[in-house]
Amino acid sequence: MTLTEKKAGISLFIALAIFAYLAGNMIDGWSIPDQEARHIWRTWLFVLGLGTAGEVVVNAWANSQREQGALEDERDAQIVAKADHYGLYVGFIAINVLIWQVLLQSTYPVPALWTLNVQHLPTLFFVLMAILFLCHGVKQVMVLVLSRIS
């Protein structure tokens, strides 16, 4: 396993843990209840702090591995670049699905059961945060997959 794969695996694990925290703070059963603005602000700041701390820890660990002789070469750089593209594509699609939901709800003010209620701010907040995690997760998964198949 290369350093790039290990980094991707650890980063994915940290992202899943932080997303579990986010979901635990926002979701009640299968719905997102009304929440105070203070609670949403606190959740956002905490998720941001945890994510930053996680990436700092991963990078510090990767630097220590490099000092011990672990290597990242041109193929790793190419894999990360490709994985970045996949993350970007998924984000682009997800944001467009969200825009589609906004347009649907501007056309039909009463949201259908199968649409996201984007007029509900806690829901919109959670969906936007989930898209960020989705992009990051797809990138890390693609690093792991491409490292094995290319």
Add this chain to the structure above:
Amino acid sequence: MAVAKGRVLNQIRQLRIQAGLTQQDFANLVGATRQTILAIEAEKYAPSLELAFRMARALSVPFETLFQFEEEEPWPQD
């Protein structure tokens, strides 16, 4: 005029074994990971020119001995 597609073949595996090097030894010599050497030998990954030259030098063979370009037959045109 359309240029025929092609693929880059290599003799790295044979020449590396002849030189008595493991994939890890060879990777250390050229500054790549073992996984990259594995992918190049399996012709799943085409190395950069810099890495290709490093490989030729590490095995003390001319570049053309290590890498060959095989042109595919172009599609017949009417």
